[in-house]
Amino acid sequence: MRKEEDPKKPGAIRVENFNLYYGNFQALKQVNLEFQHREVTAIIGPSGCGKSTLLRSINRMNDYMDQVRTEGQIYHENRPVYGPGVDLVEHRKKVGMVFQRPNPFPLTVYENVIFGCRLHLELSRSELDSRVEKSLMSVGLWEVLADHLDQDALSLPNEQQQRLCIARLVAMNPDVLLMDEPCSALDPIATQRIEELIHELKKDYTIIIVTHNMAQAARVSDWTAYFYLGNLIEFGRTEKIFTRPEKKETEDYITGRFG
Amino acid sequence: MRLNPKITEKIAFAFLFLSTLVIVVPVILITIELLKNGMSVMSWKFLTESPRMGMRAGGIFPAIVGTVYLIVLTILFALPVGILAAIYLSEYARDHWLSKIIDVAIVNLAGVPSVVYGLFGLGIFVTFLNFGTSIVAGALTLSIMSLPVIITSSREALGTIPESFRESSLALGATRWQTIRRIVIPNALPGIITGAILALSRAAGETAPILFTVAAFYLPHLPKTIFDQCMALPYHLYVLATQVPNVKAGVEYGTALVLVAMILILNLMAGAIRSHFRKKKQW
Numbered sequence: 001m002r003k004e005e006d007p008k009k010p011g012a013i014r015v016e017n018f019n020l021y022y023g024n025f026q027a028l029k030q031v032n033l034e035f036q037h038r039e040v041t042a043i044i045g046p047s048g049c050g051k052s053t054l055l056r057s058i059n060r061m062n063d064y065m066d067q068v069r070t071e072g073q074i075y076h077e078n079r080p081v082y083g084p085g086v087d088l089v090e091h092r093k094k095v096g097m098v099f100q101r102p103n104p105f106p107l108t109v110y111e112n113v114i115f116g117c118r119l120h121l122e123l124s125r126s127e128l129d130s131r132v133e134k135s136l137m138s139v140g141l142w143e144v145l146a147d148h149l150d151q152d153a154l155s156l157p158n159e160q161q162q163r164l165c166i167a168r169l170v171a172m173n174p175d176v177l178l179m180d181e182p183c184s185a186l187d188p189i190a191t192q193r194i195e196e197l198i199h200e201l202k203k204d205y206t207i208i209i210v211t212h213n214m215a216q217a218a219r220v221s222d223w224t225a226y227f228y229l230g231n232l233i234e235f236g237r238t239e240k241i242f243t244r245p246e247k248k249e250t251e252d253y254i255t256g257r258f259g
Numbered sequence: 260m261r262l263n264p265k266i267t268e269k270i271a272f273a274f275l276f277l278s279t280l281v282i283v284v285p286v287i288l289i290t291i292e293l294l295k296n297g298m299s300v301m302s303w304k305f306l307t308e309s310p311r312m313g314m315r316a317g318g319i320f321p322a323i324v325g326t327v328y329l330i331v332l333t334i335l336f337a338l339p340v341g342i343l344a345a346i347y348l349s350e351y352a353r354d355h356w357l358s359k360i361i362d363v364a365i366v367n368l369a370g371v372p373s374v375v376y377g378l379f380g381l382g383i384f385v386t387f388l389n390f391g392t393s394i395v396a397g398a399l400t401l402s403i404m405s406l407p408v409i410i411t412s413s414r415e416a417l418g419t420i421p422e423s424f425r426e427s428s429l430a431l432g433a434t435r436w437q438t439i440r441r442i443v444i445p446n447a448l449p450g451i452i453t454g455a456i457l458a459l460s461r462a463a464g465e466t467a468p469i470l471f472t473v474a475a476f477y478l479p480h481l482p483k484t485i486f487d488q489c490m491a492l493p494y495h496l497y498v499l500a501t502q503v504p505n506v507k508a509g510v511e512y513g514t515a516l517v518l519v520a521m522i523l524i525l526n527l528m529a530g531a532i533r534s535h536f537r538k539k540k541q542w
């Protein structure tokens with residue numbers, strides 16, 4: 001399924017022959033896909049095609065649903081994500097997820113940022129302080145919130161909440177960021193600023209972003225994967241997918257003939 | 260025939276208003292009655308002295324103390340168990356067949372008459388576990404009676420915590436228990452406590468469950484340990500009303516007034532906790 005255009009290093013995340021079933025319904029069908037280090041991959045496709053399901057599979061958020069069954073394997077840095085002996089906590093520290101709706105905890109800004117650190121690390125107050133500063137800095141919130149660290153995170157505007165959710169991940173030094181339609185609850189200006197942030201973050205993190213916004217995929221991503229009804233239809237360089245797609249279905253979707 | 264909407268509106272309003280009156284008027288009348296007849300005996304002495312002359316005079320201090328003991332001990336037993344059971348049922352065993360059976364059991368237990376709990380307490384705590392007629396036996400019986408209500412209201416409180424909080428905590432590598440302890444419980448606690456207090460305030464006024472398990476007809480001294488019997492306000496009231504001839508009328512009403520006041524205080528506490536946290540809550 002993968003079209004090699006340029007020689008690639010082994011990816012940060014590799015999905016191999018992956019199937020996922022919700023009960024009898026197969027939501028992902030024999031997916032093979034590789035996500036490159038420190039590049040942005042956009043996952044696009046009509047609603048219900050399995051974009052969120054794939055993203056959730058990568059950090060195993062589907063574990064908590066009844067009746068979910070998977071086949072195949074996903075590798076993170078060549079280590080399997082599914083199977084006995086996988087340390088889920090360790091995995092999720094490295095592979096963080098940003099959700100569709102900003103969902104900070106009903107805690108202060110400070111406590112939100114270090115929530116993960118408090119769980120996994122024994123850090124002194126000053127180490128925590130510096131993590132908070134660094135993380136907020138990297139999502140562009142430090143200037144705004146440096147003097148409001150005690151503010152209730154739920155009182156922030158939507159865009160800042162979403163940035164805070166990213167900062168919360170960044171604080172744990174992950175290497176992959178999964179984003180499920182991170183801008184869908186934001187206005188156009190906030191969306192643009194988050195896109196700029198994604199551009200910044202790409203220097204340090206491998207990013208996989210689900211979006212139903214074609215223009216956004218074209219703007220932020222290096223690679224694009226087009227899904228339809230649980231099948232990976234086409235995967236390749238974003239500029240190629242958007243200018244010379246190989247498959248008729250991809251072209252139809254991108255040009256807005258359906259979806 | 261079609262009625263004019265303005266007229267139906269008036270009729271609907273009248274019925275709704277009357278129904279409300281039906282609820283409110285008895286409450287007001289009871290309060291007035293209690294105050295009118297009970298205030299005459301109300302005094303510092305009434306609250307702090309033991310009954311005298313075969314309970315026809317003196318105060319009700321031992322009964323107040325006994326009821327406070329029972330409430331406190333019932334909280335200590337029922338609250339932790341109720342909260343932990345609710346957490347297990349709604350956070351861990353959500354769609355498990357066991358939790359469905361327990362659901363049905365809880366709903367039915369909540370409808371069991373309190374005298375049945377009294378007999379159960381007599382059989383299990385007083386006789387089988389050999390606690391004797393004692394404060395522990397009574398408090399355990401009241402706990403068992405309150406548990407279905409506490410569990411149900413705690414589960415409701417847990418259910419108000421948005422799924423997204425749990426999800427994002429798990430996604431940050433928290434275990435289920437860490438998620439429950441750091442996110443779910445702190446946010447559900449006000450609701451849990453409010454429900455628990457309301458359940459306990461109901462238990463505090465019950466006579467039947469303590470009748471066979473703890474309540475003393477007359478005890479001039481205070482209990483020394485939780486394995487002693489004690490007097491309690493609801494039972495004392497029952498005794499005054501049915502077993503002791505020629506009680507000064509005010510004594511009964513005064514006792515009832517104190518009991519109602521204690522329950523009212525509990526309910527006000529629950530209300531205060533609820534409104535305090537409702538103001539803070541933002542989701």
Ligand SMILES: Nc1ncnc2c1ncn2[C@@H]1O[C@H](COP(=O)(O)OP(=O)(O)O)[C@@H](O)[C@H]1O
Pocket residue numbers: 022025027045046047048049050051052053054065
């Ligand atoms: N928990 C679930 N149980 C059953 N079916 C589900 C569940 N979640 C998603 N699905 C189904 O799986 C398919 C893919 O869903 P999803 O991954 O959310 O799509 P997308 O994010 O691309 O809109 C849809 O048909 C959806 O109805």
Ligand SMILES: [Mg+2]
Pocket residue numbers: 051052053
């Ligand atoms: Mg989705």
